Amino acid sequence: MARTPRTDSGAAIRIVFQGGTMETAFFLLFAGMAVLSALVVVVARNPVHSALSLMVCFVQIAALFILLGSPFLAVIQIFVYVGAVMVLFLFVIMMLDVRKDVHVRFRASAVPALIVLVILGAEMLALLLGSGHIPALSAAAGPDVAGSVKELSLTLFADYLLPFEVASVVLLVALVGAIVLAKKETG
């Protein structure tokens, strides 16, 4: 008898989860946090605050990747962006003296840039609302193949082998280029 309520609540939770209420709530939470921290990146006075806020934004985006059923990409996102890129940014910020131009955040001639931004946002909104393909895609969502790392690795190493090798060459070139550029010139 004691078991009946537990299975009932379990079934209720499953129904709620299948209905998507929980997923929607998590999406709204992560998306809201991502947009807020992105705004902080743009308006913060101190570049260190921008960097930390960008880190928060990347973690939210990684959570959204998990929501989209691609945990491998979420882990890569945390490793590469939060672990490597942001540490590089913070290292450079702290190595350089950034307190000189703290007092002026924005450029003087902001009006043309604002016009461009408004046009950009309106265009993307119009495309999103006017497109008939996107609602059709959401209605007929494809099979959930995305969760499997095995499938992803098979795709990466079978169909996209040449781009993968090119990407490794690009990484090597960037490594050598960064070292050569940052090296102090002798003589």
Added chain:
Amino acid sequence: MVPLSWYVALGAGLFVIGAAGVLLRRNVLVVLMSLELMLNSANINFIAFSRFLGDLGGQVFAIFVITVTACEVAVALAILVTVLRNKATLEVDEIAIMKG
């Protein structure tokens, strides 16, 4: 399930915020960070479409975008350190020429 258009709208919003950072800010470090934000919003779109089309190509392209972004950041920060050694300014309007 969250509809695809919500993800695309989020990607568009983050892209516009990142573009605002690139166009409006004066500090070159914040400009680079906003650039990262724009690339990440493109990644959201890639993975959302990959999920809804049931095609893994989108995830593979997101991996390539992440790779190229890591390269870009490394080279950009190296250039920045070199420029700062010569010019000692972080403002984008001051760094108009690459020749030291």
